[in-house]
Amino acid sequence: MVAAAETTLQGLLEGTKQYQVPLYQRTYSWTKAQLARLWEDVRKLAEDRVDNPGATHFIGSLVLAPSPANGPAGLAEFLVVDGQQRLTSLTILLCAIRDHRAQHEDPKHRDRLNQQYLTNPWEQGQRRWKLVPTQADRDAYVACLESSPEAGGVDPVGVAYQFFANQLAAADDPDDPLDIERIESAVITGLALVSVTAQPGDNVYRIFESLNNTGLKLTQGDLLRNYLFMRLPVRGETVYQALWLPLQSRLTSAELELLFWLDLVHHDPRIKQTDIYAAQQTRLEQLRSEEEIEAQVQRFSRLGALLRVILHPGEEQDPDVQRRLERLSAWGTTTVYPLLLHLLDRRENGTATSAEVTSAMLYIESFFVRRLVIGRATANINRILLSVVTEMDRDLPVDQAVHSYLSVGRKYYATDESVRAAVRSIPYYLNGRPHQRNLVLRWLEESYGSKEPVALDSLTIEHVLPQTSTSEWRQMLAPDLGPEENVGEAHEALVHTLGNLTLTGYNSELSNSSFPVKRVQLGKSGIVLNQEIAAQDRWGRPEIHARADALAERIISIWRGPTEQAVDQSVVPWDVMNKALAELPAGSWTTYGDLAALIGTAPVPVGARLANHPVPNAHRVLQVEGTVSPGFRWLDPNRTDDPRALLRAEGVQFDQYDRADQAQRIGTEELAQLAGVTPDDLPERLPRPRADQEVDYAARFLEQLTALQGPAVATATQVVLEAWIAIGGTLLFGTRDETSCFLMARDRRHELGDVWPATIYPSGKFEVVFQHLSVRPPFGDVALRKELRQRLNQLPGVDIAAAKIALRPGFPLTVLTDSDARDALLDHLRWFYDQAQLPASEELIMV
Structure with missing residues (x-):
C-alpha cells in the first residue's frame, strides 16, 4: 500500500528530514542535455509566474520509503526508491542559487537556504545533510553543499553545479534585481512533484525493480502504426496492403520514425523526436472517419517516397537536384531534412520548379560552408534549420524565401567581409565535424576543374606547418614575429587556419618534415591545392595569410553570400x-x-x-x-x-x-x-552500401594507418586490435574520410547500450573517450574512470591530467611500438572489458 500526494520542493525539504539514496541505486548520472531541459523548465516557469504567481510545472514523481529506524520524533529518514537523479539535480541547483545570491546580493542567503532546504542545522555529522547520495557521489556533493574550492569539478555532480552556476550568471540581468529571486521561487514552490510513499515493511528493492523492469520497447513508429490501424476496423487490411506495406518497404523502422517527426516539424519546429507518438496521436484524435485516417496514411506514403529520395539521392531524376541532394547528404546534418522534404513536396505540388529547388539547396550549402569558415558551424544550427519551413515568406519563390530567411537575424550566414577576415584567423581545423572540414577542401579542389583524375574521397587533411613544431619550423616562423610575440604563440595562431591546410593522399613522408621536403612531395601531387603551395619558396605567416586570402575569394565565388539585409558578424567571438x-x-x-x-x-x-x-x-x-x-x-x-x-x-x-x-x-x-565548436565524435554505423560500391573500412583503416604512421606503428596497432578481439571485444570503423577505429566492449544491442574505451585515428592518436564513458554504465561511476586514467598513466610516455577526465585526451600511437607498454595497455583494456560486462541486474538503470 502506498500513499501519493502532490508536493513541492519546499514541502519535501522543509523540516528535519533526510533522504538517503540506497546503495543499489546508480550514481548520479544526469548529463548536460537533461540539466538543460530542467533549467529551461525553471526559466520558463519563472517568466510565467511574473503574470501568474500561482503557476506550477510538473516534473515527475518521487518514490520514497520511510526508514525502519524512524521514531515518533526527531529526524525523519526516507529511502529514495525512484527519482534520485531529479532530487539530486534540484538540490545542486539550490546550492548554485545559494552561492550566486550570497555572492552577488547578500551573504544572508547562504544561511537562509542552508537552514531551510539544504541542511538540518541542529544535527551533527552526516545527519546534517538533507540528501545523502551514494558513497561515490558524496565528496563531490558535499563540496557543493559546503561551497568548497573543489565544487564544480569534472565529476557529474561537479559538472551539474558548474552548469547551473553558469546559467544563473548568464540569466542575472543587472537591471532586474528580482530575476534570480524569481528563479529561486520557481524552483522551491513552483516545481510540482508527486511524492509516492511506501509503507513500513515494503521491500523497497522490489519496488525499484518493478519501476525499472523494461523489456523490449515498441518504437514510436510501432505505436503510431498500431494506433492508425486501430482506427481502421473496416478498411484496415486494404490500407495496410496498398499503402503501409509499400511505405514500410521503402523506409527502415528508424527512417519511419524520422518521417513522422519531419511531418510534425513542418507545423511546430519545437516538437522533439521523443514526442513523436504523443504529438501525432493528439493530431489524429481530431479526425473522426475511417476515410480521414486513410487519407493520413496515404499522405504518409507520399511523403515517405520523397524522404526516400532525400536519403538515397541517386534515385532523383533531375541531375541538378540530385547533385545538391548528394552534397547536403554528405554534409550529414539531419535537421535539414524538414526543409528538404518541404522543397520536394512543393515541387510535387507544382508550387516550385526543379531549378528553384536546386537554387534553394545551394543557398543552404552556402550557409553551411560560410558558417564553418567563420567558426560558427554549430551555433543554434538545429533551431535555425527546423524553423525555416514555418517562418520563411510563403509569398516569395521558394529559393528566394530560403535565402531571405537565412540572411536576416543572428544566423551567422557570413558576409563576404566576414569570410575574408575569418579565413586568416579562425582555427578552421577545430571547428565543425571532421568530415565537413574535409568536404569543403574537396569541393574547393573540385572547383579548379582539373582534368587529372584524383580520388578525392581517399584524401585526408594535411597541416603544412605541422601540428608538432620542430626547430626547423620555428626558424621558419621567427622572422615574421611581432613585438613581444613568441614562436609558440605564432605557431598556435597559424597551424589550424585554412591557409595552412591542404589534402594529402596519406603521404607519410610529409608528417613533421621541413618545408623543403614537403614542397617536393606536394609538387608531385595531382591536387591543385598542393601545387599552389609547392610553388612557394618558404612557408611562414605571409605565405599562409596570402593563401588564406586566395581561398577566401574562391569561397566567396563558389558559395553565394546572404542578401544585402545581412549584418556583418565578424566580431571576435x-x-x-x-x-x-x-x-x-x-x-x-x-x-x-x-x-x-x-x-x-x-x-x-x-x-x-x-x-x-x-x-x-x-x-x-x-x-x-x-x-x-x-x-x-x-x-x-x-x-x-x-x-x-x-x-x-x-x-x-x-x-x-x-x-x-x-x-x-x-x-x-x-x-x-x-x-562545443568541435562536436563529439561517435561511432558511426555502417550505412547501407550502394549497389555499385562496397567499402572494406577495416582495410582502408589499415591502409591509412600504414601510409601516415609507417609499418612499425601499423604493425604494433594491429597487434593491439587482434588482442582486443581475442579478449572478446569487436571493432567498429568510421565511414568518413579518415577511417577511425572504435574498440567496442559492448554494442548497441546490449541491454546497457554500447561502450568503448578508445578510438584510434590513422593520423596518430589513441584517444581515450572519458567524455562518452561518463554517461555509459558502469563508467558513469567516476571512480572507474579515474582508475582507467591511473592505469593508462602507468604507460611510458602517457601523462593524462586529472582535469582531462571530462574530455577526450589521448597519446601518440608510437607508444604502442614499445612491447612492454603494449602488453601493459592490453592488461588495462582487459580490465575495461571485464568491467563493461557486468550483468544488467548489477548495473541498475538511472532514475
Missing part, C-alpha cells in the same frame, strides 16, 4: 571564449595564446578582455610558461588574494618557480571541445 572558460574544469589551466587561437584573435586582446569584463574562471588563464601574468588583477577591486592559492586549492600543481604543471594545461584543441 568572445562568447565562444566564455563558453570554453566556463567549462574549464577545476584542476586545469590554459593560456592567453590558446584562447586567442581558439577565437581567431591575439593574446593581448584576450588579456584585455579578461581584465575588463566578467569572464568565468579568468584566474585559470596563465602565461604560456604556466605563470600568472604580472598584469593580472581581479575584476573586483577589493579582491587581493593570490590566484595561485586558489589554483592550488582547485588542484593545479606548481613547481618551485611558480609554474603550473604543463600536463594540466588545456590546449586549443581541447578548448574547442569544451566550447
Whole structure:
C-alpha cells in the first residue's frame, strides 16, 4: 500500500528530514542535455509566474520509503526508491542559487537556504545533510553543499553545479534585481512533484525493480502504426496492403520514425523526436472517419517516397537536384531534412520548379560552408534549420524565401567581409565535424576543374606547418614575429587556419618534415591545392595569410553570400571564449595564446578582455610558461588574494618557480571541445552500401594507418586490435574520410547500450573517450574512470591530467611500438572489458 500526494520542493525539504539514496541505486548520472531541459523548465516557469504567481510545472514523481529506524520524533529518514537523479539535480541547483545570491546580493542567503532546504542545522555529522547520495557521489556533493574550492569539478555532480552556476550568471540581468529571486521561487514552490510513499515493511528493492523492469520497447513508429490501424476496423487490411506495406518497404523502422517527426516539424519546429507518438496521436484524435485516417496514411506514403529520395539521392531524376541532394547528404546534418522534404513536396505540388529547388539547396550549402569558415558551424544550427519551413515568406519563390530567411537575424550566414577576415584567423581545423572540414577542401579542389583524375574521397587533411613544431619550423616562423610575440604563440595562431591546410593522399613522408621536403612531395601531387603551395619558396605567416586570402575569394565565388539585409558578424567571438572558460574544469589551466587561437584573435586582446569584463574562471588563464601574468588583477577591486592559492586549492600543481604543471594545461584543441565548436565524435554505423560500391573500412583503416604512421606503428596497432578481439571485444570503423577505429566492449544491442574505451585515428592518436564513458554504465561511476586514467598513466610516455577526465585526451600511437607498454595497455583494456560486462541486474538503470 502506498500513499501519493502532490508536493513541492519546499514541502519535501522543509523540516528535519533526510533522504538517503540506497546503495543499489546508480550514481548520479544526469548529463548536460537533461540539466538543460530542467533549467529551461525553471526559466520558463519563472517568466510565467511574473503574470501568474500561482503557476506550477510538473516534473515527475518521487518514490520514497520511510526508514525502519524512524521514531515518533526527531529526524525523519526516507529511502529514495525512484527519482534520485531529479532530487539530486534540484538540490545542486539550490546550492548554485545559494552561492550566486550570497555572492552577488547578500551573504544572508547562504544561511537562509542552508537552514531551510539544504541542511538540518541542529544535527551533527552526516545527519546534517538533507540528501545523502551514494558513497561515490558524496565528496563531490558535499563540496557543493559546503561551497568548497573543489565544487564544480569534472565529476557529474561537479559538472551539474558548474552548469547551473553558469546559467544563473548568464540569466542575472543587472537591471532586474528580482530575476534570480524569481528563479529561486520557481524552483522551491513552483516545481510540482508527486511524492509516492511506501509503507513500513515494503521491500523497497522490489519496488525499484518493478519501476525499472523494461523489456523490449515498441518504437514510436510501432505505436503510431498500431494506433492508425486501430482506427481502421473496416478498411484496415486494404490500407495496410496498398499503402503501409509499400511505405514500410521503402523506409527502415528508424527512417519511419524520422518521417513522422519531419511531418510534425513542418507545423511546430519545437516538437522533439521523443514526442513523436504523443504529438501525432493528439493530431489524429481530431479526425473522426475511417476515410480521414486513410487519407493520413496515404499522405504518409507520399511523403515517405520523397524522404526516400532525400536519403538515397541517386534515385532523383533531375541531375541538378540530385547533385545538391548528394552534397547536403554528405554534409550529414539531419535537421535539414524538414526543409528538404518541404522543397520536394512543393515541387510535387507544382508550387516550385526543379531549378528553384536546386537554387534553394545551394543557398543552404552556402550557409553551411560560410558558417564553418567563420567558426560558427554549430551555433543554434538545429533551431535555425527546423524553423525555416514555418517562418520563411510563403509569398516569395521558394529559393528566394530560403535565402531571405537565412540572411536576416543572428544566423551567422557570413558576409563576404566576414569570410575574408575569418579565413586568416579562425582555427578552421577545430571547428565543425571532421568530415565537413574535409568536404569543403574537396569541393574547393573540385572547383579548379582539373582534368587529372584524383580520388578525392581517399584524401585526408594535411597541416603544412605541422601540428608538432620542430626547430626547423620555428626558424621558419621567427622572422615574421611581432613585438613581444613568441614562436609558440605564432605557431598556435597559424597551424589550424585554412591557409595552412591542404589534402594529402596519406603521404607519410610529409608528417613533421621541413618545408623543403614537403614542397617536393606536394609538387608531385595531382591536387591543385598542393601545387599552389609547392610553388612557394618558404612557408611562414605571409605565405599562409596570402593563401588564406586566395581561398577566401574562391569561397566567396563558389558559395553565394546572404542578401544585402545581412549584418556583418565578424566580431571576435568572445562568447565562444566564455563558453570554453566556463567549462574549464577545476584542476586545469590554459593560456592567453590558446584562447586567442581558439577565437581567431591575439593574446593581448584576450588579456584585455579578461581584465575588463566578467569572464568565468579568468584566474585559470596563465602565461604560456604556466605563470600568472604580472598584469593580472581581479575584476573586483577589493579582491587581493593570490590566484595561485586558489589554483592550488582547485588542484593545479606548481613547481618551485611558480609554474603550473604543463600536463594540466588545456590546449586549443581541447578548448574547442569544451566550447562545443568541435562536436563529439561517435561511432558511426555502417550505412547501407550502394549497389555499385562496397567499402572494406577495416582495410582502408589499415591502409591509412600504414601510409601516415609507417609499418612499425601499423604493425604494433594491429597487434593491439587482434588482442582486443581475442579478449572478446569487436571493432567498429568510421565511414568518413579518415577511417577511425572504435574498440567496442559492448554494442548497441546490449541491454546497457554500447561502450568503448578508445578510438584510434590513422593520423596518430589513441584517444581515450572519458567524455562518452561518463554517461555509459558502469563508467558513469567516476571512480572507474579515474582508475582507467591511473592505469593508462602507468604507460611510458602517457601523462593524462586529472582535469582531462571530462574530455577526450589521448597519446601518440608510437607508444604502442614499445612491447612492454603494449602488453601493459592490453592488461588495462582487459580490465575495461571485464568491467563493461557486468550483468544488467548489477548495473541498475538511472532514475
